[in-house]
Amino acid sequence: MKKKTREYQICTRCVMDTSNPDIVFDRQGHCNHCTDSLNILSKPPLSLSKEKKKQELDRLVKKIKEDGKGKSYDCILGVSGGVDSTYTAYLARQLDLNPLAIHVDNGWNTDIAVHNMETVCKKLGIEMRTIVADWEEFRDLQLSFLKASTPDSEIPSDHAMQSIMFEMAEKESLKFILAGTNHVTESILPPAWSRGHMDWEYISAVQQQFGTKELKTFPHMDTKKQDYYRKTLNIKWVHFLDYVDYDKDKAKKEIAAKLDWKDYGGKHLESTYTKFFQTYILPTKFGFDKRRMFFSSLIVAGQMRRQDALRELEKSPYDKDKIKDEINYVAEKLNLTLDEFNEIMNLPKKTILDYPHSSSIGQNGKAMRLLSKIKRGLSSG
Numbered sequence: 001m002k003k004k005t006r007e008y009q010i011c012t013r014c015v016m017d018t019s020n021p022d023i024v025f026d027r028q029g030h031c032n033h034c035t036d037s038l039n040i041l042s043k044p045p046l047s048l049s050k051e052k053k054k055q056e057l058d059r060l061v062k063k064i065k066e067d068g069k070g071k072s073y074d075c076i077l078g079v080s081g082g083v084d085s086t087y088t089a090y091l092a093r094q095l096d097l098n099p100l101a102i103h104v105d106n107g108w109n110t111d112i113a114v115h116n117m118e119t120v121c122k123k124l125g126i127e128m129r130t131i132v133a134d135w136e137e138f139r140d141l142q143l144s145f146l147k148a149s150t151p152d153s154e155i156p157s158d159h160a161m162q163s164i165m166f167e168m169a170e171k172e173s174l175k176f177i178l179a180g181t182n183h184v185t186e187s188i189l190p191p192a193w194s195r196g197h198m199d200w201e202y203i204s205a206v207q208q209q210f211g212t213k214e215l216k217t218f219p220h221m222d223t224k225k226q227d228y229y230r231k232t233l234n235i236k237w238v239h240f241l242d243y244v245d246y247d248k249d250k251a252k253k254e255i256a257a258k259l260d261w262k263d264y265g266g267k268h269l270e271s272t273y274t275k276f277f278q279t280y281i282l283p284t285k286f287g288f289d290k291r292r293m294f295f296s297s298l299i300v301a302g303q304m305r306r307q308d309a310l311r312e313l314e315k316s317p318y319d320k321d322k323i324k325d326e327i328n329y330v331a332e333k334l335n336l337t338l339d340e341f342n343e344i345m346n347l348p349k350k351t352i353l354d355y356p357h358s359s360s361i362g363q364n365g366k367a368m369r370l371l372s373k374i375k376r377g378l379s380s381g
């Protein structure tokens, strides 16, 4: 799809701009992202008063506890060492829930992330199970996505993580997965910037075209399996933080003081690869700076001022003094020479539409926006 170059425009309410090719502005200069986001925030449970939210939360917790009666745990909890999932764990224990914490180790954890997960679970008395991905297979899949030259290199990790959480819920006969995903810090996710998280057809097609290994152990779920988990087994993905007045800065301070949680300086930067992909490859090669969507989500939620976001965005997304070392580190870990890495950076840009993908992914903007809900769509119900 060839697109005409568009005149630069930035939203007057958030900081999303025409670096997202699908952005649409209304007459006041407000974009579809913050408009959609405000819509989500105006609906329950987010729109409820503190008191009403508490009632809803109590009702949910009661259901989770009932489901857990006679079982070793009452819910599954995904942990990454990041602030959202750590605060979810903290909250779950405050409400006397007994979760089984699951972490998928894809080989790129930072020391801080490992420290956070281990310390926090220990302090909270939560059992943590780490599932270690087959590194050779995972590395091969990551390389395949780099060669596919789409902005979706991070979806294999997300896909594996979500698959394992559902698998564990089934294994332990549990109906609830508590996730750190929420609509305060991440209500804006432009599909063009990363797409296909739940699309096994796309992931397997990319591996088939560019991979050198068969995916034998990679945790995955096709549409049928997803339906089985959600509809037949009725397993629910719960955006737990949507049931409280989640204030990211306050949450950070609280878990740092009470749980010895350490800050790693930026959303989703607890993994070395995520950090590298998000702060270097995505903005440099594709022109997508994810800080825009994180900041915009916070602006809409009233937790960041637009002028502060604009000031932050003037800074480089990556540390210019350290980037050479980071490139060397990632290239070496992926078994790439620097020339090979540069070749990948220079490949023509593609999108999911250039590869086999699930039929639910359409070409028009409406379908694309609908798609942004696929990730959270897992939660519906």
Ligand SMILES: [Zn+2]
Binding pocket: 011, 012, 013, 014, 015, 016, 030, 031, 032, 033, 034, 035
């Ligand atoms: Zn906007």
